[in-house]
Structure formats: structure tokens, C-alpha cells
Amino acid sequence: MEHELRAEYEEPGRPDAEVRVWHVVREHGTTAMCGRELSPTAATRPADAWGTGEVRMCHSCGALFLREVP
Template sequence: MEFQLRAEYAEGTTPPRSGEARDTTWHMTEAGEARALCGRDLDPASETRPAEAWGTEAAESFCRSCGAQYLRQGQ
């Protein structure tokens, strides 16, 4: 199964052009899905990153629930 990271923006902020926003939380979703592994529904228009970015500075800060679920998937 393919996974990707999807951004959740803090309430009231708009998606940044640079991708270097503060107040962004990254979640893990199945590829093409807007629902995170933790159960949170994310904006389908929000920014995504390859799953390989997980654990790197590009995915700070990362949802702990999604991280636990992702590990449970045996990836």
C-alpha cells in the first residue's frame, strides 16, 4: 500500500506557497486519500509529501497518532 504525508494547517491560515509554513502538522494518509491514519479528515487541496519524508525535517511537526498507526502497518 502506498502512503503519503498530507499537511494540516492551523485554523485560520492558508496553505503557504513555499511549504515552509509554521503551524503545519503533517499526517500520514493512504495515497490519494484525504483521511489521515489517525482518523482526521484533511483538506484534499492541502500539500502532500512522499511518505519517505516522514522522520525528516520536511515533515515537522508530525502527528504522533499517524506515526504510531504507520508503524503498525509494518511499513
């Protein structure tokens, strides 16, 4: 199963909004593993960014993601 990260914004709908947190979605999906619905226009990035410390991650998604990807 391929995964990617998708952004949740502080102010949804604003193109210059700050990213609040990154969730994990199944590739090209818009529903985060924690159940949150995300915008199909939200930014995505490869799941490789997970764990680098560069991005703020959703803790619920993190726990679920680690269970699927050893």
C-alpha cells in the same frame, strides 16, 4: 499499501497558512490514519519524509504507520 503525508494547516482555507502537522494518509486519500479529515487541496509529500526530522508529524499517525510499515 502506499502512503503519503498530507498537511494540516493552522488556518485552513488560507493559501499561505502554516502547516501545523503532517498526517499519514493512504495514497490520494484525505482521511488520516488517526481519523482526521484533511483538505483535498492540502499539500502532500512522499512518506519518505517521515522520520527525517524535517517535518512535524502527527504522533497518532506515526504509531499506526509504524505498525503497517515495518
